Amino acid sequence: MITVNPLEVDGMIFTSIRVELPKTNLLVITNEVGYIMCAALDVDVLNTILSDRHVVAGRAKGVKTIDQLLHAPLEKITDASKSFGWEVGMTGKEALLKIS
Numbered sequence: 267m268i269t270v271n272p273l274e275v276d277g278m279i280f281t282s283i284r285v286e287l288p289k290t291n292l293l294v295i296t297n298e299v300g301y302i303m304c305a306a307l308d309v310d311v312l313n314t315i316l317s318d319r320h321v322v323a324g325r326a327k328g329v330k331t332i333d334q335l336l337h338a339p340l341e342k343i344t345d346a347s348k349s350f351g352w353e354v355g356m357t358g359k360e361a362l363l364k365i366s
Contacts, residue, residue, distance in 0.1 A: 267285075267286045268283070268284070268285050268286075268290040269275045269282075269283070269286075269314075270282070272340050273295060274304070275306055275336065275359055275362055275363065276363060277344065277357075278297075278363065278366035279297075280295050280296060280297050280357065280362060280366075281295070281296050281297070282294070282295050282332045283295075283296065284332060288289050290306075290332060291304070291330065292302070292304065292306050293329060293331070293335050295332065295335060295336065295362060297362070297365060297366065299350070299365040300321070300322025300323055300324075300346075300347060300350070300365050301322075301323050301324055302323070302325070302326065302335060302340065302358040302361055302362060303322045303323065303324070303325055303326075304325070304326060304327075304329050304335060304358075305325055305326070305327045305328070305329075305341075306323040307321065307323060307342075307361060309324075309325055309342040309343065309344055312344045313344055313345050317344075317345070320346040321344050321346055322330060322344060322347045322350060322352075322365060323343070323344045323346075323347060324340040324342065324343040324344070324347055324352060324358070325340060325341060325342045325343075326338035326339065326340055326358055327341045332349050335358050336357070336358045336359045336362075337357055337358065338357065339354075339356065339357055340352070340353075340354060340355065340356055340357070340358060340361055341354060341355075342354065343361075347361070350364045350365050351364045352364060
């Protein structure tokens with residue numbers, strides 16, 4: 267099942283996406299600038315093979331819900347996200363507010 271919902275974060279609207287997969291879930295919170303995602307995201311591919319796309323993205327590990335994704339520290343970010351002030355260790359919520 268795929269669930270897509272609007273998500274308000276400090277007055278800013280994002281889209282939350284949850285894809286139920288066998289034995290895991292794919293979690294994404296996005297807007298038109300970038301996104302954060304669970305550990306299914308391969309940041310290294312975005313920084314190397316797809317670097318010309320300048321994808322703004324970050325990944326949090328060990329999250330099982332959208333709320334956990336918002337509050338977990340990002341353990342990996344793309345090079346392009348650094349231009350928005352993103353840093354490893356900031357929460358997903360802090361990163362999202364920098365692209366709102």
